[in-house]
Amino acid sequence: MAASDIGFVALILALVVAAYVIFAAVLGHRQGMGELVASARHGVWVVTGLMLTTSAVLLYSFATHDFGVEYVARHSSLAQPWYFNLSAFYGGQAGSLLVWATGLGVFSGIAVWVNRRRHPAIMPYTMATLMTIQLFFLIVLVFLSNPFDRLAVPLADGQGLNPLLRDPGMLFHPPFLLSGYMSWSIPFAFAMGALISGRLDSQWLKAARPWLLLAWAIQGTGLLLGAWWAYHVLGWGGYWGWDPVENVALLPWLTGTAFLHSVMVQERRGMLKKWNILLIIITFSLAIFGTLVVRGGLLSSVHNFATSALGPAFLAFLGFVLLVSLAFFFKRGPLLRSDQQFDSVISKESAFLLNNLLLVGIAFATFWGSIFPLLTEAYDGSRITVGAPFYEKVNGPIFLGLIVLMGIGPLLAWRKSSWEGMKRSFRWPLAAALLWTVIMVGVLDIRNWWTLAGVSGSTFAFGTVVLEYTRGVRLRRKNTGEAIPQALGSLVSRNRQRYGGYIVHIAILLIAIGVIGSNLHQKEQQVTLAPGGQTSLGAYTFTFRGLEERIKPDERIIEAEIEVARGDKVVSILRPRNSIFVNFENQPSTKIGIRTNPVEDIYIFLAAFDQNVATFVIFINPLVMWIWIGGGVFLFGTVVVMWPEWEPARAPVRRPARGTVQRDA
């Protein structure tokens, strides 16, 4: 028996235990058998352990170059550096699904552990939901896409990773995206627990909230890393192509963002309960849809490195998820009535509703555009393309609306806003936006309407955040006499959700500025140069110094050297290059030469070359750096929101077990 067989055995055991947990949790709860529910809980942790074992075995197979395992032979090789041999774990289909399933095992284990003494009515169904998802993935892994399949004759050396994936960005992007999709399972399971048990008060929301934020942060990070990778590897001067695989990854993030906003209305006013449950169901379904598109190859795209017969299985599971969750949704409808009513059209509640409309609107347009070619093909066989221009035209204006709303919403009061208060509030942000518009037109000489509207809108929204912070700090100082830094610190720590959320708003605005600059003001030139040849673009002169060839064990590198000068001053030496990997000679991979600063990126792609000349595509991309800075701020803001509250009262008090299910091991 080979080591890899242990992994397969662990998969089968996990499958059996997951099935047992579903049965034990539901039966135990219904019959009031606390022991059975406790054993289900232990079962979840056994699944966690088994999934970790399986992944460890696959990692071990990669580390020991066990080319008897087909998956290892196809995605790694002796010459490939060790980190790519390990990242080959998720370089193919079976491994990607294993990452998903292992992540779910670990998250389920933690979620069940954290809530082991809480929510006795909800948790059994939450566990059953989690393990149903787990069971589906295990069935797929065991029967359809087994990473431990062995070759009849082991190979002497493996094939190696797809060249496009041999990039540092690819070390992190796929696991983040897969975990992002996966982690929506946890809030979904809490929602299902609440729906099935009928305990639809705010308890499940409290339990689901940190997981929702986590899923949202992971998915957002995955998207940003994907953009980073595309920008640094693909060589077309952009970072987001509205490619179907990118689109489906954006969908759950958008609906999740909508949920994070509308849930505040439920927490505060006890309204929108139905809508919030529906949003969670939609978000999780979109996460499964995303996995289906990426791994099942539903929509073709540059990202589909794996094609398979998985599609039907995922589609069936998606149908099952929708059917069951919507059935319970309608069954529990009467329990989801609002506690209160809307008082006024001009209120924070309305702003949140509008926010939801726009976010879900973008998600819908993106979904619609992505599946539309499938519809026309099914209808009359005609193939049409829905490319980037469609999404830019349709989603661009909605995004602009969202940015303006980002400036308005925070300043509106709950229930009803008075004209008096609004006027006071909007004075400064509006003045800031207007001033900046005048500067852009008069000094920076910008004439693009979209740029003016987008940047002015962002300035307005930024002004709102600054105003909210200054108001809060001033108030605290008046009440407590703290110095400004302390006042700021205690303001944020006393209301992380609100002020951390504003930090995320700033992040989104920074990203918006970067997107506007690089999308609407990009300069581009394609040029073929002999060594010593020169060209100029924007304020820069480019001199091609020559090509250099280097040979490594698993790749041949051809590197060009280009001197970038501004006036007489040499700004930078850039070295765009091509890599040709062993076994993938017809698929050269590229590395872009980039000089970045806060104003603009110089981006040079080596498109073609021979002995005498080389062809370059040179881009000048304004403000791209702000997208990555915005990404950092996004993470920071999310951490502020998620940072656990100190609960000193919890530790000393240990209440006696209440009811049967609370008995714990």
Next chain:
Amino acid sequence: MHSAMNARLSLAALCGLVLAAGLLLWAAPATHGGPETAWAVSHEPTTRSIGDKLQCPVCDGTSVSDSRSQIAEDMREIIRTKLAAGESESEIISSFVDSYGQGVLREPPTTGLVSAVWYVPGVALLFGAAIIYGVIRSRRQPVPATPGRPSASPAARKRAAALSPSELERYRERLRDLEQGGP
């Protein structure tokens, strides 16, 4: 009354600002006009601008301009030749549609059944807006006094009416602070 007058005043101020901004925009090109910043973007068709509108047939998701595949390179060459021969942008694009089908267009057509791709998101958005408006309006009946929501007594209303706007605002801020978990 007081607030209504203020409302009119600030509306006038806002209109003034918008007007001023508009004037600035209108006046600016005269002083800063250059080919790159010209108002109406003069659209001379280029290989790039046409290639941006065409989908590379073999590489999913990238345009003819952005793709580095051989077929995209050939298509760019065809565009260059045709441009040099004096063909217009629409002539060149329709010649590609003739040989590759409608799928070669990155932007789906706006005519025929296929135009649904364009208007369905707009219709959906309007539909959603109508639902939201309906929800907010339909629930605007006077809210009955419920426990935990004491309605103000006539005496309290009288006291409240006697407060000056700045006093009221102070109370509001204090309330806001309490809601934020302040001292």
